Amino acid sequence: MIWLDTLVQGILLGGLYALFAAGLSLVFGIMRLVNLAHGDLIVFAAYLVLTGVTLLGLSPLTAALVAAPVMFALGWLLQSLVLNRVLGRDILPPLLVTFGLSVALQNGLLEGFSADSRRIPAGALEGASLNLGVVTVGLMPLVTFAAAVLVILALSALFFRTALGRAFRATSDDAVTAGLMGIEPKRVFAMATGLAMVVVTIAALFLGMRANFDPSIGPARLVYAFEAVIIGGLGSLWGTLAGGIVIGLAQTIGATVNPEWQILAGHLAFLAVLLLKPRGLFPRAVD
């Protein structure tokens, strides 16, 4: 019974990680951008949502709906004004720029919101649970998982059913040839980052409702998000979900053996996957 519970909790935890990773997967997959500020952007979005809740008295969901377009615009601007200018074969300039952004964001938030631990109030949802007979699952983790699946479903539909999605994939394959098809890679990138920021807002909503956040909390989960993306395989959205679940499961199973092994087990699972499949579980045709 405990093992079943461990598995279920691990999978649900994987949903949270996948949600953190989905936006990252998008930008990493399309433009090979290692965004070290991703975690901080989630925290930033969480503060945005929180401001909507506390200042405007909105419900968390409405606040997120208001925050999403703002985040989209910020992502668009960030990409077109800054990141597009440093993207290239060399991974270092974007690495340093996003590191700079991460440091600046963290401290900007600290200046603006203080170091207090904050939380987006979710009312009854916080402690509610669903008794499935053999296991009891929290409603919040379940909703988080569902959100992750929905986000990935939506992104997949966008990716594989729409012209924009084709443009994303084509640009990711070969930006020069995409240009010959009338696609401006830089605009596509800006679009992708904007979209990733919308996903970030969703992740922020759940991060903020699920646990406390403060300005310094961003980087802690960034490694997990990267691990999920890489385990899944570059550009594979469902792979990212699978990657999140692998890490979530490894963590809960490791913790059952001994809580000391919880985080370590997640990392070891990542290393093991890479050792066996250096390009992830679902690599695509070209990298």
Next chain:
Amino acid sequence: MLLETRALTADYGQFRALFGVDVTVAAGECVAVIGANGAGKSTLMRSIAGVLANAPGMVLHRGEPIGALSSAAVMKRGIAMVPEGRRLFPSLTVEENLLIGGEARKVAGPWSLASVYALFPVLKERRHHPGTALSGGQQQMVAIGRALMSNPELLLCDEISLGLAPVVIRDVYAALPKIRAAGAAVVVVEQDIGKALSVADRVYCMMEGRVTLSARASEVTREAVHAAYFGAAA
């Protein structure tokens, strides 16, 4: 004039690949560009298509300077390119590869998914396969079809017969007259002189980044080509 280059130069870093190239293409015309490996043919195509940036006035489309435009902007003006090596998008199916060619420039014209499939019937059967799962010849057909989807005024074809079997080359070349008949001007880059002369109205021969021969296809002699190709007669 549909397209004109004026004293076009192009550089890769510190390496200059084109030295003042002048070529013209009239509407509906078929022009062949021939020359040895590394002569600068692909560089010329890339410069026209906007992949390589140039001074604005080095490339003119209907008299307007387009040398500094991005490849996307050039494409939207009706200049489509079939790049060397086909360069299909591996993540896209055959049909998606075709669709993406027509999405940025939606103008009425003879070319649509249906007419491309009519031109290359074999593609229809395989339309849900990844583009890269096809044979080289079929891939070349996709690359041509993809460029046609935007109903271009001018189609630039870089080495469309490279690495293909003779039968397949025949099929690919058989499509060119139909494309012209539908109204587009065509520039073909080709190393096979005979093949180039068989389809073109006019021919430019390039060597080391310069045009060394410009002539009507019907008037050009083998000796002249040979001289232009290899320098003075051997």
Next chain:
Amino acid sequence: MPAIAQGAKIKLGYVSPQTGPLAGFAESDAYTIAAFLASDAGKNFEVIVKDSQSNPNRAAEVAKELIVEDEIDLMLVGSTPENTNPVATTCEAEGVPVVSTTAPWQPWFIGQQGNPGDPGSWKGFDFAFHYFWGLEDIIAVYTGMWKQLGTNGTVAGLFPNDADGNAWGDPQNGLKPGLAAAGFSLTDPGRYQNLSDDFSAQINAFKAAGAEIVTGVVIPPDFTTFWNQARQQGFRPKAATVAKAILFPQSVETLGEAGHNLSSEVWWSASHPFKSTVTGQSSAELAADFTAKSGRPWTQPIGFSHSLFEVAANVMGRVSDPTDTEAVAAAIAATDMDTVVGKVAWNGAGVPPFAAKNVCKTPLVGGQWRRKESGGFDLVIVENGTAPQIPTAGKMEALA
């Protein structure tokens, strides 16, 4: 002649985490220092503050800067072992006196030993002095609170793998033996890493053991994650008495309804019956003044940061040459005064012999957060077994 009367200003170094995750501890620094410098005793001092950025590397580095570049006479430091230990280690190595607080003495003292697992090798310090309470006080206060409720005596422990968690969770020197002596058994699944996202393993272990009480020393985000998950999983203990996580009212507020009746140790509060020797304010006045000037609620570290400066003023009043480090250290050791957090005297009272020279203990009581109609929380003192001079304002209540 005492140092204070000699004209040249005495230099105090103060290392505090003004940025980063521990910044809550430093919230009142600016207020405290301004108040101190404005007081009569404060006129003779210069205070040089350095930000440790909540980073132990940085804390050691700025401590060294204060000693070497600013040539401070006395170092003051607080805000958890992450901040106190690197600073104390640096001062001890440099031979500069340091008074530290706001960290239980075990993680402070044992945490600075080369091999914490080998008590035989532990050594005292010549220049480092600490006042706060210890785990034995925690045990007394916590068990006092729990005894007010009827429980089965099974306690669930949440201890992370950090300085506090390792000290609290240590099977020999931590909570376990003390709780056992008081009739409580501790279930400790093992050290977890801070910022874990899942506590199902622990919750399952606690449920299996039938625990009715939760304790531990948990950072706020982890406690929120744990507490929500516990309720989701149907683990509903009668008491949750944890340190750190619910130290600040802001952290409790993030829990909403679920914060009601959570309990914790209380080291200082507005209702502590003590007075400042520097400003003459009572605890209540100090708290009210802070709230008035900053617009923020009072927090427990305020009293302790304030008391650090009281101790400094007192010590320097008893030395003739503030630059004589040995003399200053001797003066610290000889301190015997009543501060706004209670009596401070390194007289060895209640401290085991190995730490008697360097550690002094201040009183500790237990409190419970009660949700107000308006949504905020009040900290109500419900247990004062070891410090009867501090009045209680209510009785311990079981969690709903």
Next chain:
Amino acid sequence: MILRLDDVSKSFGALKVTDGVSVEVPRGEALGVIGPNGAGKSTLFNLITGNMLANGGRIEFLGRDVTRVAAMERVRMGVGRSFQIPQPFEGLTVFENLLTAAAFGRGVGEADVVEDCARILEETELLGKANVVAGTLGLLDRKRLELARAMATDPKLLLLDEIAGGLTDGECKALVATIRRIHARGTTIIWIEHVLHALTSVVERLMVLNFGKVIGLGAPDAIMASREVREIYLGLEV
């Protein structure tokens, strides 16, 4: 025999680029390789140098089976090559390009090869530009550098890929003379070239590839006279 290929094959997915090639090259020979674009000539070179690994068959160099041996090691054994598209180390000078090849290709110290590098530079008419950064060179000098760098590894077998392509006649003649000198010193040469007159003025045998298959191998005159070759390669109607 310095080199022996036995039924060597290579495919990229469904595309068979080298299809059962078997050939023996005696020591000291100059062998020309011709064939239409995409016939698999460069791929054959890549298989011999180890830049690509064969899917099937066996490659022997100096009597040793090198089919799976790493490219780097084959260089040390004496396989030198030039690339069809010149691949200089753009950030290094011409001299440093050679120095790298000489030091690592022979596995000796820099000081031991300075004179030799200078000699090769002189022979390939690059001496004047020894200290020029390679990224700034024009096409002719890049081709010369390809040859010079391959020479610097002190190869027993020299593979030249379209080294004369795109050169003017005068330039081409000078290059041919250099290659002839190298050959005269006893270096075995395999040379891919579309510029036939240049090729035939040096090589003793010609090999014709089409679709990865050897369709002709023999004396240049005989090969050039063969109807199949004229048709396939030159595209001349006969």
Next chain:
Amino acid sequence: MYRLTTSTRAGRITGAAAVVLALALVALPAVAPRALIQDLFTILTLLTLAQLWNLLAGYGGLVSVGQQAFVGIGAYALFAGVILLGWNPVAAILLGGLAALVLAVPTAFFAFRLQGAYFAIGTWVIAEVTRLLVAQWKTLGGGTGTSLPREATSAILGTDLVRALFGVREAAARDIVAYWLALALAVAVIAGIYWLLRNRLGLALAAVRDNPEAAGAVGVDVRRLKWAVFLIASAATGLVGALVFMQTARISPNAAFAVTDWTAYVIFIVVIGGIGTVEGPILGVIVFYVLRSALADYGTWYLMTLGVVAIAVMLFAPKGLWGSISARGNLHLFPIRRRLVGPKIEGGI
């Protein structure tokens, strides 16, 4: 008749200046206040870390985000040597280098299977794993960390000599010893890297950086090269880690394996200064230190400035500050160009 030279006027001047500077730095403690010695210790250790990371990323193309693993393991090995084996701290520094070297072998084995961004993240995760494992090492305090015993720090080799020499307090004497060690390490690393670059290895690195395929085709063993660079850089990073924490005397897993302190700031220094040059990290560390000294007391604003500077430099001087300077004046203080001198040679650098 022909010979090879790397010598240039700028290089000779730099060389002479470097020798004078190094000698002056050795003698400095005789006159300088402790604060300066202290600052220089930090600058020298940061500079050494930056040079090593530059060797990895700038010359070897190995963009590692996990160098804190080697700082941390080196530091912990020092503490283990002192506390558990009773070694003198100075001797235990060598143990730090050795431990880092040992850790580098499995790390390389794993990480070399990965490319580019994957390599960066892979090394980061390995560092995290190392941190978490070390945090389980209970005898050295686990997650709490531990301090060097007082008698160990006062027994540091050479302290007595320095006390006698300069007539300073024990703590100051210890600073001087540590400073000399940092100076020796910095000089050795910079000179070593410069020597490496002027050696065969440097040619090979430049060739691989320009064109890996062609490098293989002229006999450069790319794999072995990467291994060599990685092992050298890691071992030396371990030495620096041990030295830094000998001086801090306090360690904890979070401090010793801090990605920000030991890798992010180091990347900042290298990239701001100019990657792929010996001069860049030197310039970078000066910029970093000036920023920090000027602004560190402004807390959040300091770090925000740091972030913004990183972004601005990447946007406006993508080759770093030294890149912009040397591009304009074609100035190389540490010339590594090998020039051929002899008859009939024109042009050149």
